[in-house]
Amino acid sequence: MAILPILTTPDPRLKMVSEPVEAVTDETRKLMDDMLETMYDAPGIGLAAIQVGIAKNIIVMDISEAGAPAAPRYFVNPEILESVEEKKPYEEGCLSVPEYFNVIDRPEKVKITYLDYNGERVTEWAEGLYAVCIQHEMDHLKGILFIDYLSRMKRDQALRKVRKVNKMNASA
Ligand code: GNR
Numbered sequence: 001m002a003i004l005p006i007l008t009t010p011d012p013r014l015k016m017v018s019e020p021v022e023a024v025t026d027e028t029r030k031l032m033d034d035m036l037e038t039m040y041d042a043p044g045i046g047l048a049a050i051q052v053g054i055a056k057n058i059i060v061m062d063i064s065e066a067g068a069p070a071a072p073r074y075f076v077n078p079e080i081l082e083s084v085e086e087k088k089p090y091e092e093g094c095l096s097v098p099e100y101f102n103v104i105d106r107p108e109k110v111k112i113t114y115l116d117y118n119g120e121r122v123t124e125w126a127e128g129l130y131a132v133c134i135q136h137e138m139d140h141l142k143g144i145l146f147i148d149y150l151s152r153m154k155r156d157q158a159l160r161k162v163r164k165v166n167k168m169n170a171s172a
Pocket residue numbers: 043044045046047048051091092093094095096132133136137140
C-alpha cells in the first residue's frame with residue numbers, strides 16, 4: 001500500500017473528465033487500496049481517483065463514525081439513476097480545496113449503480129451523508145469541485161485560502 005500525493009486546486013488535472021474502467025482487475029484493486037490509505041491518512045471521508053492524478057471513474061469512501069470499525073466502500077464506474085427533487089444543505093469540504101468549507105445544496109437522495117471491489121454490480125439508494133459524499137465524489141469524475149457551485153466571490157475567497165495554505169505548507 002502507498003500514500004499518494006493529493007492534488008489541490010488550481011491544478012488543471014482536477015478539471016479533467018475521468019474515463020470508465022473496462023474491468024475491475026487486481027490493478028484496479030491495488031489503486032483502490034492505495035486511494036483508501038491516502039484517504040485515511042489525509043484524513044478524509046471520500047476520495048476520487050483524479051485527486052491523485054488518475055483520470056478513471058473510481059471512488060473510495062468511509063463515512064463510518066469516529067471510533068466505529070472501518071467501513072470502506074469502493075465504487076467503480078458509478079452512475080446516478082435517479083435523484084429526488086428535495087435538496088438538502090450540508091457543509092462540505094474537499095481535500096483538493098484544503099481548509100475551506102461552505103454549504104452546498106444537493107438532492108437529499110440519489111439512486112446509484114456501480115461496481116464494487118469485486119466487480120459486482122450494486123444498485124441502491126444513498127441518503128444522508130452517503131448521498132452528499134457520493135455526489136461530491138462523482139462531481140470530481142466530471143471535473144467539478146464543490147466551490148464551482150459558489151458565487152465568484154466565494155470561489156475566489158476559497159482559492160486565496162488554498163494558495164495561502166499551500167504556501168504555509170511549502171515553507172513548513
Ligand atoms: O473528507 C471530505 N469531507 C467531506 C465533507 C463534506 C462533504 C464532502 C466531503 S468529501 C471530503 C474528501 C474529498 O475531498 N473527497 O473528494
